Amino acid sequence: MSSVIAIVTGANKGIGRAIVRNLAVEYSKSIYPQTTPKLVIYLTSRDVSRGMATLAEVTRELEDKKVLEAEGGPAEIRFGELDITDSTSVNNFKKTVQNVCGEVDILINNAALGTEFQGEPFSYEVVEKTLKTNYFGLKNMTELFFPIIKNPGGRIINLSSGLGRLAALPSKSLRNQFSSQDLTQEQLDRLVNKFQNDVRAGVYAEEGWPTSGMNKAPWTIAYNVSKLAVVAYTKLLARRLDKEGIMINTHVVDPGWVRSDMGGENAPLSVDQGAETPVYLALTQDKAIEINGQFWNKKKPIAW
Template sequence: MVNRNLKKNHFNPFSDSRFCPFKCEIFFFAVCRYCRFGVRSERTMSSVPVAVVTGSNKGIGFAIVRALCKQFPGDVYLTARDPGRGQEAVAKLQEEGLRALFHQLDIDDLQSIRALRDFLKEKYGGLNVLVNNAGIAFKVHDSTPFAVQAEVTLKTNFFGTRNVCTELLPLVKPYGRVVNVSSMVSSSALRGCSQELQQKFRSDTITEEELVELMNKFVEDTKKSVHEKEGWPNTAYGVSKIGVTVLSRIQARMLNEKRKGDHILLNACCPGWVRTDMAGPQATKSPDEGAETPVYLALLPSDADGPHGEFLSNKTVRTW
């Protein structure tokens, strides 16, 4: 990590704008270690960059962790609801020569989210990269009543993701990167909404509280079997991802207002149609290909001023 042949004043990574802030932190840690200030002691762990990927024991999330293990200069945490499956995923990466760490996380469980929050705060003093990948989808021909599908899907995809952001965004360090994995289905679902709903979801001034109210209204409208009459599309997954995309726009706006000088970039993205348990074997992309855009956003260089508050697919900003 440390080049012992560097001459004095030859190169200072802390003053070079091309040098990633994550690498600056890991460089500092390496120097401390070399100078015998301690090896990963509680005192120096706050200097180690850390990335967290939710829902990452398989599929796209697992591929994102794999890519970050190769490219991110710090600790990468694979998370899963089930500790056994999470540890199995970590072991699989170890067989590939990659080092990932595990922490249990169920985004439907606020206590679980807060346990991760407290762990990151105590051990690292914050967070550098957060990829909100965890999500669910019912199969097209699932016989579960639509109202149940709506409530369950939004509980995880929207409300769970929102809870993770509420607890972890305050921990994100300057030059941090946040990626909310959404879907192009959010765009098609938006087009399926009434003009009134489209106007609300596209508003540049919509608040998080107003968005939460709309998401709750969708769930309640499905229970009353009036959701289509009220202007909603007949897709719970699509509406949940509308929520994720709009939430990302709101969060980016709030970061601009409250933490402008911290240069944090937050975006939503679509990984594409990926061969996973959720999308099925006929999908056109491999998990590693699906991970490309989320990883691109997670590793935006320190001198980048965008994208921020955007929705991307194939590393390209899409019109919302």
């Protein structure tokens, strides 16, 4: 029996966990089951014990929904060990998925690091490890999995943040460089590396990078730039796919301020509300998704 294959990175908690659960619930309501009766979701985590515990919890939560295969529904959830910052880990997981499933229909890049939200002071080390996961890790995962993403019909959905808007950059020159329609992958990588180097040299303010984060607090600077780079990468990737005639839908999402370990208990949105737009983009047949590289919030394209 043919299956739709979905991968959700960083799915052991927060929005990632909610995306897995809601993919299972919403799949039966979509038009996919008419042509492809089964959905296989890979819930991935670099921490095996946490990932397996989350899988067990989500399975229990979905029992009364009758959406899992064991209860007669269309969805099956599997655990996958995955560290997106480690190319060996990504390649090993890719081989597993390819051997079992062949192609991947949906890749949702959710895995992210935000130690600044837990109070870790801004530093070069924070910048380095934040970008390693949020930008370089996401790009690494996408590029290594790209050869087995279904063409035509595959979907790549990258999670960014409202904190990753162009307005986060004080410098007009930097805003223009990140948003340029001619930006290349090499240039984007150089911009990201320049931010790291400018922080290490103590000249990031003079070079036009943010000096404050959310609500003007002196934190989340690394997170903001990492998520801005995710938007730029998604738009760059979309242009590349369009130019090469590759029919894979590629979008980036601001899920909103969500009550999670990162967003905190005062955030206005639940994790399920944060998962709405990524799940929508994964399953919708809305023609709007055919315009690649859009920045989405509340199931609608928005300005970056």
